[in-house]
Amino acid sequence: MIDPWTPTDGAATARAQFAEVFGGQPDGVWSAPGRVNLIGEHTDYNGGLCLPVALPHRTFVALRTRDDGGLGLVSGRESGVWSSELTAVGPGTVEGWPAYPAGVAWALTQAGIPVPGFDAAVASCVPYGAGLSSSAALESAFAVAIADRMGAAWTGPDPSSDEGRAFLAQACVRAENEVAGAPTGGMDQAASLRCAAGNALLLDCRDGSTRQVPFDLAAAGLDLLVIDTRAEHALVDGQYAQRRATCEAAAVTLGVPTLREIDPAGLPDALAALGDDVSRRRVRHVVSEIARVTEFVALLDVGRIRDVGPLMDASHESLRVDYEVTCAELDVAVATARAAGALGARMTGGGFGGSAIALIEAGTARPVADAVSAAFADAGFTAPEFLIATPSGPAHRDA
Known part of the structure; x- marks a missing residue:
């Protein structure tokens, strides 16, 4: 069985990689889960209903902002360090896994958020290429990291509110669709950002509304x-x-x-x-x-x-x-x-x-x-x- 990392171990892994590549310590570590969808497949881009749950397996991002507009990214699953400028990111400009986090920064900028540059290290125990939304976990971890780190400079909806989480999810969808080039719907990002422990998330993809539906497996044996x-x-x-x-x-x-x-x-x-x-x-x-x-x-x-x-x-x-x-x-x-x-x-x-x-x-x-x-x-x-x-x-x- 593939066991999830503890929050302590996941954060420590991301921090260690950050220190090795970028030097010093990050501003913090943020994480987001993969997901499984209980039912409602290929309904999201058709305005339908779906019912995902968040996994205990998460992607961790150690991030530190920088004031020169530069971007630096490293992943424990990939070789090398990717670097660019935020102003150089857009549809068709980034290949491979960096398109997802860089795309989130681009999408938030497009939405009027004054996103700073950043260096970040990624560590994940979400199985890659398994259809468990490793890409949405990556995007969502960066979305909350950027929003949280910006603090008073954040100009979007409160990122701790459901409205703010829906706003972040939409930015992640734009990143995946327009920068990474994957024409997915919005279920994966909504699950990673809006699920609650012990519940499935009933997502109405026509209007973006959600409802937490109790899904207590242990009680049912x-x-x-x-x-x-x-x-x-x-x-x-x-x-x-x-x-x-x-x-x-x-x-x-x-x-x-x-x-x-x-x-x-x-x-x-x-x-x-x-x-x-x-x-x-x-x-x-x-x-x-x-x-x-x-x-x-x-x-x-x-x-x-x-x-x-x-x-x-x-x-x-x-x-x-x-x-x-x-x-x-x-x-x-x-x-x-x-x-x-x-x-x-x-x-x-x-x-x-x-x-x-x-x-x-x-x-x-x-x-x-x-x-x-x-x-x-x-x-x-x-x-x-x-x-x-x-x-x-x-x-x-x-x-």
């Missing part, structure tokens, strides 16, 4: 097992963008701002109005997935967490057949987890690799993981990795 398939996962290879473009074109054809406006009862008529089968399948997934989120939350609201498994199963099947974003590794992981006793299982995240989640009886993580590992070995896949997702808190200052 359950665990949420995350299966990192280690199948290659990328959101900038065109497949994600293609799905989004198809949905947006379908919305135009149907005369609605987003697919959220399509009532499930009117879905047959909407599908009949579309001219090709691919568009029909994509729309069917989005509309049915939004309905599944509503059903999932209704069950949680009345304490029926053990009854959500069939909705997870149906979500995965829709993603496999209609949205076509699963892969052999994800399908094997889900099927094997169910056969090993999971109440429900599904892929989580953008797909095309990445991770699956399984709702399992508490204490059964090891036998379920062993079953999945054996199935992967039989299929000739790379050995998977596992972690337990405990609903955790949002981005904050650690030291």
Whole structure:
């Protein structure tokens, strides 16, 4: 199992790296979590509903501001030191991982915030490339670090308020979309910045509103097992963008701002109005997935967490057949987890690799993981990795 770092260890790791590369001490250390989405996949950019929880696994950023407008970045996962000027950052100007933190600084500047230059060191235990929003954790940690460090010079909404967190999340989305070039929706950043420990976050992507939904796994005698398939996962290879473009074109054809406006009862008529089968399948997934989120939350609201498994199963099947974003590794992981006793299982995240989640009886993580590992070995896949997702808190200052 991949265990999360303690806040003390994470902060110490980032501090040590900062001192080694930049000398002296940072102004502070801030961190932000990765996430898993319980249900509501590929609904965010369609104005829909989704239900993520924050992971206990976090990205830590040791940061010190500078008054010359320069930027210096180093990561424990990458080689070398990246340096530039804040005024040189913009769409198409930064490649690789620095696009995410530099993009946040750019987006905040675009929003009228007088962002200073900074040096920063990054240390993370969020699995990379696993579909667990390592990029959103990186962006969100920098967003809270910049806002907190600016103090009285900060001109945006109070970053400790939900309005301020929504403002920061929007800047992170701009960074990912426009500077890093990944056309994702806003779920990941909202989860990293706005989740609460012990809860799932019901996010309405049409208006940005949220509600904390109790998700007490321990009280129900359950665990949420995350299966990192280690199948290659990328959101900038065109497949994600293609799905989004198809949905947006379908919305135009149907005369609605987003697919959220399509009532499930009117879905047959909407599908009949579309001219090709691919568009029909994509729309069917989005509309049915939004309905599944509503059903999932209704069950949680009345304490029926053990009854959500069939909705997870149906979500995965829709993603496999209609949205076509699963892969052999994800399908094997889900099927094997169910056969090993999971109440429900599904892929989580953008797909095309990445991770699956399984709702399992508490204490059964090891036998379920062993079953999945054996199935992967039989299929000739790379050995998977596992972690337990405990609903955790949002981005904050650690030291």
